[in-house]
Amino acid sequence: MEMTKDLLRVTETEGRGRALVAAQPLKGGQIVLRDSPILIYSALPLISPSLHPYCNHCFKTLKQPQPQAAGSSAFVCPWCSHHAFCSSNCLSSALSYYHSPWVCQALRRLRDSPSPLSDQPLERQVQARFLIAAYNLAIVSQSNFQMLLSLQGQPDDSTAADTTAAAHFLHYLISSLCAPPPALQEQQLFSAELSAALLAKDKLNAFGLMEPFSETSQRSSRAYAIYPKASFFNHDCLPNACRFDYVDADGDRNTDMVIRMIHDVPAGREICLSYFPVNQSYSSRQRTLAEDYGFACQCDRCKVEANWSDNEENIEGEEEAEGMDEDQDQEMEAASESEPESGSDIEEAQAQMESDFPHAYFFLSFMCNRTNCWGTLAPLPPKDDGTPSNVMECNVCGNLKKDEEISDHGHDGLSIDG
Ligand SMILES: C[S@@+](CC[C@H](N)C(=O)[O-])C[C@H]1O[C@@H](n2cnc3c(N)ncnc32)[C@H](O)[C@@H]1O
Numbered sequence: 001m002e003m004t005k006d007l008l009r010v011t012e013t014e015g016r017g018r019a020l021v022a023a024q025p026l027k028g029g030q031i032v033l034r035d036s037p038i039l040i041y042s043a044l045p046l047i048s049p050s051l052h053p054y055c056n057h058c059f060k061t062l063k064q065p066q067p068q069a070a071g072s073s074a075f076v077c078p079w080c081s082h083h084a085f086c087s088s089n090c091l092s093s094a095l096s097y098y099h100s101p102w103v104c105q106a107l108r109r110l111r112d113s114p115s116p117l118s119d120q121p122l123e124r125q126v127q128a129r130f131l132i133a134a135y136n137l138a139i140v141s142q143s144n145f146q147m148l149l150s151l152q153g154q155p156d157d158s159t160a161a162d163t164t165a166a167a168h169f170l171h172y173l174i175s176s177l178c179a180p181p182p183a184l185q186e187q188q189l190f191s192a193e194l195s196a197a198l199l200a201k202d203k204l205n206a207f208g209l210m211e212p213f214s215e216t217s218q219r220s221s222r223a224y225a226i227y228p229k230a231s232f233f234n235h236d237c238l239p240n241a242c243r244f245d246y247v248d249a250d251g252d253r254n255t256d257m258v259i260r261m262i263h264d265v266p267a268g269r270e271i272c273l274s275y276f277p278v279n280q281s282y283s284s285r286q287r288t289l290a291e292d293y294g295f296a297c298q299c300d301r302c303k304v305e306a307n308w309s310d311n312e313e314n315i316e317g318e319e320e321a322e323g324m325d326e327d328q329d330q331e332m333e334a335a336s337e338s339e340p341e342s343g344s345d346i347e348e349a350q351a352q353m354e355s356d357f358p359h360a361y362f363f364l365s366f367m368c369n370r371t372n373c374w375g376t377l378a379p380l381p382p383k384d385d386g387t388p389s390n391v392m393e394c395n396v397c398g399n400l401k402k403d404e405e406i407s408d409h410g411h412d413g414l415s416i417d418g
Pocket of ligand 1: 236
């Protein structure tokens with residue numbers, strides 16, 4: 001884990017648990033954290049006849065997924081022949097870490113038909129993958145296992161009700177099929193309660209490693225990963241930092257998560273990510289945060305939007321509210337279309353914008369306008385001499401844009417409080 005030492009510090013906050021705070025003034029585009037995962041597991045169902053199209057160690061797309069195909073460059077696990085890898089290096093690393101003999105045996109037995117998992121929702125298969133990967137940490141790295149246990153999430157959290165039943169089912173299933181990992185058995189840790197605690201931690205802390213963006217289909221996760229430092233970021237519906245991941249990039253750090261500042265912030269300010277795309281409506285955000293993360297968001301944006309007249313309608317009416325509704329869209333458009341001319345006009349327009357729709361500036365400057373993208377834009381990292389970049393990168397579709405192409409409203413005078 002790099003760069004957090006001087007740039008960010010962990011602090012306890014009232015009602016929000018641990019948080020990451022700027023230890024010095026931070027610049028837009030600055031990389032404030034590069035974090036490597038302690039655990040990664042596939043997001044694909046466990047019971048599947050075909051090999052995954054990804055390397056089961058580094059999760060890069062395999063050029064030739066089927067090893068039997070002529071000219072294939074894939075390597076397969078010699079024990080199960082069911083997991084493919086992109087290189088002999090990934091294969092040998094996997095056999096001593098993510099795909100240890102214990103994992104290989106447990107996955108094989110869970111997959112064997114008739115598997116009790118085949119009657120369960122697909123989500124259960126992915127949870128089984130996580131539990132196997134988490135128990136395996138106790139075998140391959142006690143320190144990473146302890147790190148996982150120290151993350152937020154308990155079986156009695158309000159968000160864990162649905163995972164507790166899954167944990168009991170999976171715990172008894174896994175223990176009926178394979179001997180528990182020796183390290184957990186020795187410490188008498190292996191229990192349904194431990195499984196429930198682990199699943200609760202996964203729910204609050206796992207990040208999805210996303211498939212490349214496509215304008216025509218919904219973006220899905222290829223894998224999930226636990227990042228020990230990035231897990232300390234709290235949520236804000238108008239974040240001041242955002243994550244970039246480059247899972248298909250060359251090199252061996254392709255699963256690292258990079259967190260970059262969206263704009264400048266002063267020392268002492270909490271650095272927050274948005275746990276989902278920023279275009280979601282107030283009621284949708286509140287629902288996700290309550291159900292999946294166990295808190296009612298009271299960020300500045302939510303305080304303003306709580307008073308918008310159409311919220312009740314949203315809460316009762318919308319089933320799957322993903323985007324902003326039409327009224328919000330119109331407010332945003334109106335804000336962006338007003339072109340103040342004189343100095344006092346500008347001040348008036350800013351005052352109006354800040355009271356009606358204080359985050360219009362955020363949407364105009366930092367939200368990608370590519371169809372169905374809803375990604376967040378952050379400047380490229382400053383040059384070595386500290387010169388800021390005027391090129392913005394979208395953290396979803398990867399588009400690069402010059403600052404002035406995004407918004408022709410000057411930055412002067414509008415402050416963003418993250
Ligand atoms: C990924 S963890 C973030 C770090 C966490 N605060 C900790 O102490 O480890 C997610 C959890 O942090 C808390 N949290 C995050 N953002 C919050 C916010 N804006 N308000 C209140 N609680 C928040 C919630 O309990 C949430 O389930």
